[in-house]
Amino acid sequence: MWPYLIKRLFIMVPTLIGVLTLTFFVTQFVPGGPVDSVLSQLDAEDVRSGEDGSSGGGWSYTARQGIDAQQVEQLTALYGFDRPPLERYLLMLKNFLSFDVGESYFRNESVWSLIKDKLGVSVSLGIWTFVLTYLISIPLGIAKAVRAGSRFDIITTLLVLAGYAVPGFVLGVLLIVLFGGGSFWDIFPLRGLTSDNWEELDAWGKVTDYLWHITLPVTASVVSTFAFKTLLTKNTFLEEINRQYVLTARAKGLSENKVLYKHVFRNALLPLITGFPGTFIAAFFTGSLLIETLFSLDGLGLLSFESINSRDYPVVLGTLYLFTLVGLFVKLAGDIAYVLADPRIKFDALEP
Structure with a gap:
């Protein structure tokens, strides 16, 4: 496995250079620069x-x-x-490979400083979305597989598909109308992750204030993302439950919980790990723009969007640089998780 991981780390460099090169030439030659x-x-x-x-x-x-x-x-x-385009490109590449992403054109601040200021919002929203997606979808998918064809399975399928059909930003608007003081109840705040007096609150007050602010945006993000994982978990467990080794385990007198969570779960986990990188990136970055805009959360998604509109190229390249690095390392972590879930997987066996 170690030779494979080292090779993957080396492949990250040309991949990162390719993404930066493509983005550089797109941003430098589109009409309407800074x-x-x-x-x-x-x-x-x-x-x-x-x-x-x-x-x-x-x-x-x-x-x-x-x-x-x-x-x-x-x-x-x-x-x-x-300067000539080639000189600008080589200078950008040199700086970025040394992790110097430069200064913003219009904000009078370094790009890393801007990213650092906005990262907390995106990480906070992303962690809750990512964790709750798996905490809800996996147990629900297992329950649906065990009760396949029952009334519970049919009703939950309809609810899951209804949630999947509603985009996150549309659900966010509905939540604002219902619970954010739109037309019905004014229960949850609609701006920021904390109140203005957050520093004056005690420890418990800070926790409750934070959870109070994060409830609506996280709900809008989770409902539209966990549906696919739920149905994938159900179908994977159904496929594994019908295999011979499950019948053998049951014939040995093992309880249903041991059969499901000791034998079936490990084999059914692999398809879920396949979608781990995509879910992670979507939760942290790509899916957060509309949610951040809707609930006035000043995170990386909103920063990237505003930078594109204002042609603030250092910020555009800097945020993309971060997204690409995170995506590459998360994909590598997914490969490692394959081996941890199933030690029989050998990456070197796939090489010629």
């Missing part, structure tokens, strides 16, 4: 000043007319666009 974004803001301010009757007759943003050419050159040099 320079144009600043000029657009200046144009809007100039138009507003003209409407107010103050100085400034208004210059056209198109073709950068009406602005000092020297100022445009200064902005271009400030953001590094006065």
